[in-house]
Amino acid sequence: MADGKTVGYLQLAHNEWDPAAKASRTKVLYSFGREDQLDVAGIRRLVAALCRLLEQGEALVATAPAELRFTESKALGGAFALDGLWHALGIDAVMRRMLVTTRMEPRVERILFALVANRALAPSSKLGATRWIEHDVVIDGLDVPVVDESCYRAMDWLIDAEPELGRIVFDNTADLLNLEVDLLFFDTISTYFEAEDADAPVGRDERGMPVADASAAAKQAGFRTLGKSKDSRPDLPQIVVGMAVTRDGIPVRCWSWPGNTADSALIRQVKHDMRDWSLSRIVWVADRGFASAANRRYLQRAGGHYILGEKLRGGTAEADAALSRQGRYRHVADNLQVKEVRLSSDLAEDRFVICFNPDAAIRDAAIRARIVALLEEMINGSDTLSRDQRAELRGVISTKPGLNRYLRTTPGGLLRVDKKAIDAEANLDGKFLLRCSDPKPSAEDIALGYKQLLEVERGWRDMKSVIDMRPVYHRVEARIRAHVLLCWLALLLIRIAETKTGQTWAAIRDELQRLHLGTFTGPAGSFRQRTELTAGQKKILAALGLPEPRRIFEATPATP
Known part of the structure; x- marks a missing residue:
């Protein structure tokens, strides 16, 4: 120039x-x-x-410059969202406050969150969880590797913290979701262990927790013990797990008991444990396994009420009388019809509502027809058998409740299909009977309230299939109890996410887990940067009320 x-x-x-x-x-x-x-x-x-x-x-x-290397990528989105809900519920603050009075390390709260996130995102054993935390996911505040022993110490502390933690979590959940807690649904499942022997008997306190200084006479069954299995595995030791759920499907508390504990006694302990919670007037909803007279009296203490399922077969005199009353059904919703029947005051003070599902009635009739056809095939030609041979066949059928229900034996020892039993069963097709102590709700509201018990059943399905509560890789009772609590906390966060977004957890998880944090290293140092947010991820975070994660997580200059 x-x-x-x-x-x-x-x-x-x-x-x-x-x-x-x-x-x-x-x-x-x-x-x-x-x-x-x-x-x-x-x-x-x-x-x-x-x-x-x-x-x-x-x-x-x-x-990128030739010297810049892309060294690592970890999933960020799922754990980020769960951690946001964990914080919104105040679980982190409660745990840290409780930890101050102990000699436990402060990061116990972070370890417990990581174990809960593992159940929700990639269920595995505790050994697998530590590898997952170290290599596969970003847990804020937990950059140092976690060893198995740290997980076990954190779980042991969780057992002692659960009573206070559970109450505060419930209060905060009710505030976060503006829950109207007027119905609590309660149900139990059993979960078995691949173990040859049941646990040895132990002494227990009023909470059912093991104590060491009990006499031999005062000892009760061990935690993993034989009992009535709901998994069709009566040959294996098991435990019983109970859950209380709101009408919105939010699991507000979870319990675990020895495997031989009867359902009838559990609901009384549940009500006792929740007596100090800030609950409004409560109507408890449970199935027919909890409908004993003792349970009904207990649930009505302090003005409480109940909606309970009643047995249709071999039930009480009240149930038989209710089913025999005439009346017209009223359509409620979808394919559900209801009819309330009034009994004389000397027979029962409760209200009884008969519910009828026409579609279920068709299914019940079809199932019964197949059972009767099989029974007829089995006894066909049995008149020509000797008395001993017929008795042997009768014994075989008696081991099959479905078939035995429709079999009768003539005075002469001949085997016949019981036509009266078939007619009696046909009268029950598609029906279920409800018993309610509350005089205020309509018959329709009683039926719909009980139908929401399906929310508990959905919770159990997710506990088993999404969170993988089983198999349980622990033998010590305290660790098993802690494992159940971790599963409950994971289900709680999942349900809150579903409630606030209107999406299934599977869809939420799949979308969020595509959000990763990459690590880049070069001569000047290293930095961690997240991937760009998709429209779906932005929508989920907005629905959860969470901010977008920062773009650059950290930048570390190279050491001279």
Whole structure:
């Protein structure tokens, strides 16, 4: 230039071989103009446009300096969302406050959250969970590797903290979701262990927790013991797990008992344990396993009420009288019809509601027809058998309750299909009977309230299939109890996420787990940067009331 300055021009050029001249020729593809007047924004747009032609990883390598290496990627989204809900419920603050009075390390709260997140996102054993925490997921505040022993110490502390923690978590959950807790649904399941022997008998306190200084006479069955199995595995030791759920499907508390504990006594302990909680007037809803007279009296203490299922077969005199009353059904919702019957005051003070599902009645009739056909096939030609042979066949059928229900034996010892039993069963097709102590709700509300007990059953299904409560990789009672509590906390966070987003947890988890945090390392140091948020991820975080995670998590300069 005239002033003596040197001006550079930038061009994108490509060398091509000229076979005639047998030399390389330079071909200018694009001219960027003067170096001091470079259109940087335009170059960025050009590079971005070219990168769209490449895979994401190839574009990163192509645009990064040669020394910058992409060294690690961990899932961020799922744990970030769960941690946000954990904080919104105040679980972290409660635990830290309780830990101050102990000699436990402060990161116990972080370890317990990580174990809960593991149940919700990638259920595994505690050994598998520690590997998952270290290599596969980003847990804020837990960058140092976690060893198995730290997990076990944290779980042991959780057992002692659960009574106070459970009450505060319930209060905060009710505030967060603006829950109207007027119905509490309660139900139990059993979960078995692949173990040959049941646990040895132990002494227990009023909470059912083991104590060491009990006499031999005062000892009760061990925790993992034989009992009435709901998993069709009566040959294996088991425990019983109970859960109280709101009408919105939120599991507010969880319990575990020895495997031989009868259902009839459990609901009384549940009500006793929740007596100090800030609950409004409560109507307890449970199935027919909890409908004993003792349970009914207990649930009505302090003005409480209940909606309980009643046995249709071999039930009480009240149930038989209710089923015999005539009346017209009223349509409630979908395929549900209801009819309330009034009994004389000397027979029962409760209200009885008969519910009828026409579709279920068709299914019940079809199932019974198949059973009767099988029974007829088994006894066909039995008149020609000897008395001993017929007795043997009768014994075989007696081991099959479905078949035995429709079998009768004549005075002469002949085997026949019981037509009266079939007619009696047909009268019950598609029906279930409810017993309610509350005079206020309508028959329709009673039926719909009981139908919501399905929320508990959905919780059990998710406990088994989503959170993988079984198999349990523990033998010590305290660790098994802690494992159940971790599963409950995971289900609590899952239900809150589903309630606030209107999506299933499977859809939420799949979308959020695509949000990753990448680690990049170069001569100047390293930094961690998240992937870009998708529209689905932004929508979920907004529905949960959570901020977007920061773009750059940390930048660490290289050590001189």
